[in-house]
Amino acid sequence: MLGRDADETSGAPSAAGHQGTTPEDGNTRHVPVMLRRCLDLLAPALAEPGAVVVDCTLGLGGHSEALLATFPAARLVALDRDKEALRLSGERLARYGDRATLVHAVYDELPEVLERLGIPRVQGILFDLGVSSMQLDEADRGFAYAQDAPLDMRMDQTAGISAAEVLNTYAPGDLVRVLRAYGEEKQARRIVSAIVDERAKEPFTTSARLVEVIRDALPQAAKRTGGNPAKRTFQALRIEVNGELAVLERAIPAAVASLAVGGRLAVLSYHSLEDRLVKQVLAAGAGSTAPPGLPVVPERYQPRLKLLTRGAELPTEEEVAENRRAAPARLRGAQRIREEHQE
Secondary structure, X not given: OOOOOOOOOOOOOOOXXXXXXXXXXXXXXXXXXOHHHHHHHHHHHHOOOOOEEEEOOOOOOHHHHHHHHHXXXXXXXXXXXXXXXXXXXXXXXXXXXXXXXXXXXXXXXXXXXXXXXXXXXXXXXXXXXXXXXXXHHOHHHOOOOOOOOEOOOOOOOOOOOOHHHHHHHOOHHHHHHHHHHHHOOOOHHHHXXXXXXXXXXXXXXXXXXXXXXXXHHOOHHHHOOOOOOOHHHHHHHHHHHHOHHHHHHHHHHHHHHHEEEEEEEEEEEOOHHHHHHHHHHHHHHOOOOOOOOOOOOOHHHOOOEEEOOOOOEOOOHHHHHHOHHHOOOEEEEEEEOOOOOOO
């Protein structure tokens, strides 16, 4: 599985985060993952005046700030489901004035956001999936297994159910499904059995107790491999709480449909489940839909996308050395090359 190597120093879960941190002048500076490569992928579509670029995962605004600075003729629309991220990024991007429009929305709501803003098509779209550094580094959010915190894990703390509610209320079979599907956890049944026993004594409320239960439930051999034994369970809970894969399944096709001809899409993912979904949508768009055996392929069956990356591109060794949270990143890009055929 891609992206299993979490940042053990921070306790970041697998798929850890779209912006790492490094000290700068005594403060914390957020370092966007694969920034230069993302800018290079999007650049040919963003040079013209009036170009619109969407940052679907604003976070702390690192990629957005670079987009605004690098492409002075472009307008930015940025989405995030986390109101605190929007507040902090709003301060960071304030100097760009009305060139930046920040919206409280989940990224599968992109078509509705663009419709409300009166923007029919856009020239660039960036996704930086996973958990932001702000969410990882704020202990009370409950994303990181190395810090004791309330088991929340909601990216939008104003909506949805928490990780504690999932642990305390899901049927055992549903919990096994979540851990297997979203954490690829081979010991799912053993872990869930321990969780069910423990929640009968007292409901789960904190991350430290969950980590302890997982450690005690696993055989010794499973504890010796793959870093912190809790990381796959934490990843699975986070994906379930935030509906991440279901959202992504809707979001990538919606993003492709929102691109103007010539527009470009760049997607950073942090584990194999995300990357597989992105790969499938982009590969389908880049392939012919013609029935086999046609001597000439009609226009309506021609590919809509051109792939801009050979497979998934990886961060450089230098970047990973500077920012360990970049280690699991996988980048894919595509360009819209024709309109949908209208029957």
